[in-house]
Amino acid sequence: MRRSVNAATVAAVGIIILADLIVANPALGSVAGFLTGLVVFLAAAAAIAGSLSLVVRHGSRFAHGIDRVGSLAVLVGMALVLLPGLAPGSSGADAPAVRWVVAALLAPLVAAIFALLFPLLLAAARRGLRLRGRETALMLTGAAAVLVLLLPIGGEPGVWLASVAGWVQAVPVAAVFRGLLLGVAAIGAVTAARILLGADGIDD
């Protein structure tokens, strides 16, 4: 019963917002606007609830002595970002202290983690070749081909590489990507139809 109410609510909201997109009607527009505002409010509430849940969970782990260092790192990290912005007299997200935390801590940390992907992927490729040689070799041949095609070389060889790269992107990569998108859309439509027709609970 609860599943049907949820499904009916989602379907009704979706249909109203879709109808607002198709039909120009002020009353329908105001209902759709109200529902969109509600979704925005729910998203903000979910973000705050998620943060509070994280604080409670790691506070409890710290108090009970479970992975104290990890939990302390999470709590201190959250405090470092939140306190300068929420402190009395602070101008919020654009306060100098918050800007410093973002520029001097967050951005370099995220960029460093992202940069680590390069050596980690290479190390993973080496391990993958030892564990699943054939499949990994196929994947790495593709990666090596892409690297060669994107080499920043000038002159005639550079133009030739760029034109081959353009063909690879426009034909095989685009075909696979569109196939994936069509597949995802078809599965989404089927799942939505199952929910609307009440067939979703049969497998449960």
Add this chain to the structure above:
Amino acid sequence: MTEPVRRPGRRRAWVGLAPLALVALVAAASALPQLPFLALGGGPASVAGDDLHVAIGGLPDQPLVLVDMDPDLGTYPEIRYATRAALADLFAVGARVAMVSFSPEGRAIAIAEIARLRDAGAGSDRLVDLGFRSGSEAALVQLAGQPIDRDVNGQASPILDALHARGAGLGGFDLALVIGGGEMSPRTWIEQVEPRVPGLAVAAVTPTFLLPEMQPYRDAGQLVALAGTLPEGVAYGTSVAAGGTTSGLGRVPERPPSDAAILVGMLVALGVLIESGAGSLLSGRRGPRGHRS
């Protein structure tokens, strides 16, 4: 006859030093001057990069432009040069810019960019901060259906007054420039905003990983321009820097990424892949013992 003694400890030490050697090599390469046989923004990339320059150059006098600043902290270094070049390009043609974000990471970057532009002389008549709007796609839909008449602090602004005088919200802008990332990409703009505000031209600067998703929109004309790869961004930035001013808001504030450092990194990656593949093939030929792991 005695076999040569293997020293795994020494080999392990060399393997451990390899990442440091790579960092040193890339740092040294980035200090090299422009090499004649390298062309990061050349060839077809320069044509694609010109699209954005032409789109911005074709805007009316003192255009109103909305910049959606939503890159990821991780991929922003790849598009920072093109993004700053686009902002310089906009200010060079006299644009009045409103900046908004729908992702927390995008907002953090937007705050830094707004502070940089204010230091460079962007007053309230040239740049207005519309702040962060929570709710991701729903917030974008909300923005498309609402009048935009207050900045992030709830204050009026000459730019928003000009927008209000056109009698429209989002539709009053001459161009929306989307600086995209994983959380909010130009695809969301095309899916959610174009059906609601059909007259709004959308251009984009995105990291390379979004290119397969963006390319069909560029080909179909739903994106009027796209700088979607590092070479395209470099080509665009170089073009703006060559034609722009040398000071103030129209100046591109940094030099393009080093193509020598990028080449070194790519060659190292290729070398590791080839060495790993060859080593795997050889150990496979040696028989089952070679597969120990």
